[in-house]
Amino acid sequence: MSLISAGVSDLIATWLDSLRALDDASPATITAYQGDLLGFAAFMGSYHGAAASPATLRGTDLTAMRAWMAHERARGLSARSLARALSAVKSFFGWWAERDGFDPSNVLSTRSPRHRRKLPRPLVEDAAKSLISQVELQAPQDWAAARDVAVVTLLYGCGLRISEALSLTGRDAPLPEMLRVVGKGRKERQVPVLPVARQAVEHYRRLCPQDLTADGPLFRGVRGGALSAGTIQKAVRAARQQLGLPSTATPHALRHSFATHLLNRGGDLRTIQELLGHASLNTTEAYTAVNSARLMDVYRKSHPRA
Structure with missing residues (x-):
């Protein structure tokens, strides 16, 4: 029945x-x-x-x-x-x-079950930089290595989701100082693009053997089609294993790292919310919990009376 x-x-x-x-x-x-x-x-x-x-x-x-x-x-x-x-x-x-x-x-009116909020797991700054450098060593072709570096640099340097980076088209390049990004729910936002990210994308474009048309995807796979998220995930997984980083060191962790490192250096939550494209400030506030947890960890390990 x-x-x-x-x-x-x-x-x-x-x-x-x-x-x-x-x-x-x-x-x-x-x-x-x-x-x-x-x-x-x-x-x-x-x-x-x-x-x-x-x-x-x-x-x-x-x-x-x-x-x-x-x-x-x-x-x-x-x-x-x-x-x-x-x-x-x-x-x-x-x-x-x-x-x-x-x-x-x-x-x-049914009450939702209580659950512990899952905190983002960012990388420390040195680890994030090392991961990006190590990603370059994963692809056998120079142009594909440059492509992978350009993508992960956008994740860390601009706080993009991997889907947002891979949705860029040839028309978006060369990247401007302020990039228009279409995120979840077709919500648009403007994000600043660091010179190092623009340089990484231009380096990839110079080496890419594919015809990067205005309407086609900016990042291409080896067969000429759109680059898949799985290819980037595989490169990051290999790089983190070689560096001895935890399994939480994923492409999305680079976006978390972008937000956490901005907050560490004095960025305000509202600005970070806009840069990440969060609909609610509550989502962005998770990064303050990460900061607090790290401060308490340092306190417990360092204070003579702790």
Whole structure:
């Protein structure tokens, strides 16, 4: 017996379509939300002993919500993952209630499970510089080595996400002093480009054997197509292993390092928020927690009375 009715499946599909069209949600986000909602609806079908229908879901009460959350935790879902699933369920119910006019307060008032905030894990400055230098030694071709260095320099020097760096086109080069970046949710921001980053990109362009057209990707793979994130991740993984750095030394850690090192040198949170393209200052404030944790670690190791 199916635990989800066609009506509920159609509702979930319509909501996901609206996320794609209006919120420009990424494919990974859509897939995660779809799994969360289908899992929730299937549980409610099992809970009520019949395929979950729009009518039964509209009548979801706090007891049913707590039963679903307890079931998810019992099958090994972490508090963080459950919080994400609950957020997806709430977003769906909020959209549905606004569309069809019913009271979703039982679902929306469900409290999210507490979980420890995961702090960014940046590299120290010397390690970040060493990692970039070591990346240059991974590719067998000089032009590909220059390409990889240019990409990781943009991650550390400008705080770009790897997807943002790889979305640059030939039209963006030579890079200006202020680069327009399109980030998550199609949100645009301006980031300053350090001379060392501009030089790295120009060095790659001079060596690149591909025809870097204005409309084509700036960073190319060995076969001429767009460079994949996996290629950069592989180069960084090899470089960190050679340097003896931890597994947390990833391309994204270079973005974390950019923010942390700015904060260490007196940068203010609002500016760093704008440079990173964070929608909420709360996200950026995680870097202050990193700073505080390091200060306490130094204090404990250094103070004679500690």
